[in-house]
Amino acid sequence: MERIPILKLGPFLLVSIQVDMHDRLVLTLQDDLTERIVQTRARGVLIDISGLDMVDSFIGRMLGNIAGMARILDAETVVIGMQPSVAITLVELGLSLPGIRTALNIDRGMDLLRASLEERTEDFSAGNQAG
Amino acid sequence: MPATKRGSLSIRSQDDVVGVRQAVRRAAVDIGLNLIDQTKIVTAASELARNAFVYGRGGEVLIEDLQESGRRGLRLSFEDHGPGIPDIQKAMTDGYTSGTGLGLGLGGAKRLSDEFQIFSEEGAGTRVVITRWKS
Secondary structure: OOOOOEEEEOOEEEEEOOOOOOHHHHHHHHHHHHHHHHHHOOOEEEEEOOOOOOOOHHHHHHHHHHHHHHHHOOOEEEEEOOOHHHHHHHHHHOOOOOOOEEEOOHHHHHHHHHHHHHHHHHHHHHHHHHO | OOEEEEEEEEEOOHHHHHHHHHHHHHHHHHOOOOHHHHHHHHHHHHHHHHHHHHOOOOEEEEEEEEEEOOEEEEEEEEEEOOOOOOOHHHHHOOOOOOOOOOOOHHHHHHHOOOEEEEEEEOOOEEEEEEEEEOO
């Protein structure tokens, strides 16, 4: 079965979507990613969509679902590399991707994830001291 | 208005939805739409092709080149023979869905097109025609 590879980068997972995805492949990626988050105890997910020349409501919803499920599993999601024409079209379509963090490229995406990881770790130790 | 048929594709599977996106992209590049307009019509086509497949139990799309007083355009006609849409106005409303989608398909496709027409008859099917002109 066709699959999109998921790479482990330290505490994070990296997915780079390079193919025009049919709906089943989108759903497989959603399932695979949640499974890998649990398996690897990843704290963050980077989804590179620079290879996608369009994002429709189905793919947009999948990105939102992944971010939501990852959050419940204590991992942050950052979508990186969205093409400007895709961003313009998404807004006109009516999808503003609420709850999804985005970054222009992988470096900025990593920075976001690292900062958020530090923040969460600090909150945790602060909470411990208070308790 | 002179229209030239470029091709027609049947939409019977998820792979066909991808095929429609690719064919519409090729046509959009061919008539010289800019990248943003290409992306808009490809995205609209993806929504409508999925609708035809999921709600219309399959259908087809006709792709035509248009020429009117020197400007070029692309017209896509999606047709299915599914159950039809009982209340078009409701179906056009963002957030309304009879299935499991986001309910952005029809309204979104309309916003992404220069011209949009929808005809539907209960029990007979649905036809959606969209046009994007080269700006």
